[in-house]
Amino acid sequence: MRNSLGLLLAIGLAGLQFVAVLAVVFSSYVTSERALLDHARSLLSDVGTNTIAHSTGFLRPARAAAELSARLAQTDVIASDRPELLEKLLFQQLQLAPQFAGLFYGSEGGDFVYVMRSDGPGPFRSKFIRVQDGVRSTELIWRNDAFEVVERRMDPEDTYDPRVRPWYQRARDQRTTIWTDPYIFFTSQQPGITLASPVMSGVDGIRGIVGVDIEISDISDFLAQLEIGSHGKALIIHDNGDVIAHPNKDLLKTTDEDGTLRFANIRTFDDPIAQAAFSQLTQDGKVPVARETLSQFEYNGETYVSVVMPVMSEKLPWTIAAYAPENDFTSEIKLNRRMNIWIAALVAATTGLAGLALAQFIYKPVRAFAVRSALISQGELDPEEPLPKTYQELENANAMLMEQIAARRETELEYGQTFALSSRGMAQVAPESGQFIRVNDRFCEITGYSPSELLGMTFTDICYREEAPFLLLDGQHGAETSEINHEMRCRRKDGETIWTAVNAIMIHNQEGKALHVVLTLDDITLTKRKEEKISQLNKDLSNLSRDNTMGQMAAGLAHELNQPLTAIAQNADTALLMIKGVPEADPELRQVLDEIEEQSLRAGEIIRALRAFIRKDEGTRTDFDFVELLDQTKRLVIAEAHEVGAEIATELGHLPQANANRVQVAQVLVNLLRNAIEAVAENPGKDRLVTVHARQRGPQILVCVTDNGPGVDPDLTLFTQFETTKPGGMGLGLSICRAIVQENGGQLWHEPAETGGARFCFTLDASADA
């Protein structure tokens, strides 16, 4: 089944449109999704980077301050014996950076100066520990922003010794600036870290340690200010798993069983999303991230993206981690995308419908053309009807089609007329059922049925079943025998059996499918009967030849013998008479002559008896049509005539019926014709013509066979048996012919023809009824 143009157009215009829109939507869906995720990740990455930068920037002044203080102390600017000066220096440093919680200096001797922000009587508080001669004193001084003393008092209870503190010991041991792990400051109860830098004395000696306390809750404030989507959060995890910065500072601190404050670990952190995202980072005790890692995870059925930044530095082994729900970035776009899909669907539907409408519009003239063609082919519409408005191509096609239809109609008309007017019986037969589809008048005439009777019938109904064409007409065989020529008997409607020549041709279309069988029927009954008659005559003749040649020979012999016998008898009797008057004649001579006469007469008697006997076997004489017999006889020798290029012409007058033994006359004719043909065969390059004349002469029919051959040798005695010019002949032909003709009451003789050839004539009795 071929696709229809309408379907193709609909698919092409609507379907392809739809597919194209879908493809665009799908592509944008995929790419936007990926872009969104990339965007989210880069956003998170930026957050990490920003946080790192911020944190580094936040801590940098501390380092600078600590190192400056250490350098000053080193160059004796700050002498431990002049703590007031050191206090002022530290005070100035503290004022510079708001993130500084305090600055301090501890000496090897146990002296300690500490300037810090305070909630007490003044905004700043200085603490002095002095050790002189093993006696230590601790003084607390509160100052305002202008470094003026607000309050001063001693603290005898104080037991603080800087030299046992971890920051002091690590800095002294490592002889370099160190950062402590973050911890919760005792005084402010705020998270922070301490930076400690050794003050060297000489090459290897340690004079003391300068330190800076930095509160890092500011980092949490900074994180809280960061906008990571609507619900994203960033946090800083120390490499031991402590969460040291989080937008919600309250979550950072946790109280131990002994009442000390410490950082909450990420594994127990009270931000469940962060815990889910990052807890596994610290499973080995260290955050192993060496580079920026982006990942995606699910929590509570929602998708999150996360980023983990590499640690900031060896001294600050902090990892910035950030997470955000994916929806924060994609929701808008997803919404947009849903809208896009709706729009796309709408567009696809609209364009599809438009495509269908367009297809319909384009297809309409084509369908109209197709319908028109179908109507024309069914003969319900005149091809001359004007074509409705349509395409140029279809108009061209229509023009060609109309030409074809016209040509085909003409052919069909011609064929139909040929079919109808044919002098031969013609029929079309359905290949499967074998039923007649169409018959012409002649077919009806031959079979004796009317057309309407025949149309319901099959060929088997009018013919004898065993005949070959039925194999073809029943369609029970392959296409190898698509034509059959056959002579067969048929039954006419009136019951008469006729001989027909049937030609059946199977007509196939280009695909090899059988369309119908064209049957041509000729009534050959007359020809057949004629042939049968001739063949019967031939048979009779050969029978006659075989059975009667001896008889004929005997008859001819009898006739020919009678002549000399007569002469002998007469001569003997005459001789007797002659010696009657001769007295001295031997009486025995008389007896001899007597016996000769008697014996010749006896021979005559024997011949008569023989002839009487032969005559019994002769056929009877009947009336017959000589012209018909001549025609049949001619056909028996026509092959011999053609062989030597001889022509047999007949010149016939009006003839009555002949009365004779038909077969015998045929034999005479065959003999004479053969002789004539053999005679003209000797003609070198002349026309070889044998003419048969026949006309009525009185109560007889005169028949002459004339040839233009060399004629009969005058020395030859014709009609004498055993005398012949033919190398293989017995010389019986003509004598037998003459005997036959005579026995049928006629004569047979030879006369020279005007042409120089021979002419043999014989007569036959005409019928008494004629």
Add this chain to the structure above:
Amino acid sequence: MSDTDAVVFIVDDDKDIRTSLTRALRTRGFTVQTFDSAQAFLDAYDGEQPGCVVLDFGMPMMSGLDLQEHLNAKRCPLAIIFITGHGGVPESVLAMKAGAVDFLEKPFRQAVLVDLVETALDLSREKYEARERSRGIKLRFDRLTAREEEIVARMISNPAEVSSKEIGNYLGISPRTVDHHRARILEKLEVSSVVELIDLASKLKEATPGDSPNR
């Protein structure tokens, strides 16, 4: 035993037959002429010579029967004996009907033939004489005038009323004139009475063409 004026004509296409028959008949004193075909005989025969024809029945071209027909038509003073090599009953019947003396099948005894020839010659002579006689009578009748012929015809057709008066009434003339004619008629016809006249007329009628030439 035979007259020299009568001739035996032998017509046969077989030379041996002609020779032997000629010899046999000549030895017996007959005058014999031979012909090898019917046509040759017809060409030579003058139609007046009485004689016997020994005729072969089956000859080519013109058969014995054909010749017989010709001769009968000419009222020739001939008698025919057919001889045949294969005599058949139908043929012989035809020949005999046409007035043949006999139909002999070959071979035959000479004595039989000689008897037949003599019979035939007698017949021929009779025919000849009858023809000559009728010719003489005809000559006599030819002498009559138209009126005399009229009177004779009346006498012949109505032999019961031959008186002069009756004829005169019939012809519308006087009995005396009839008497006068009657004397002239008897004189011209060389008869002495009306009875003789009627007899003579019947003889002439017998020999007039159109009548059967039966024996």
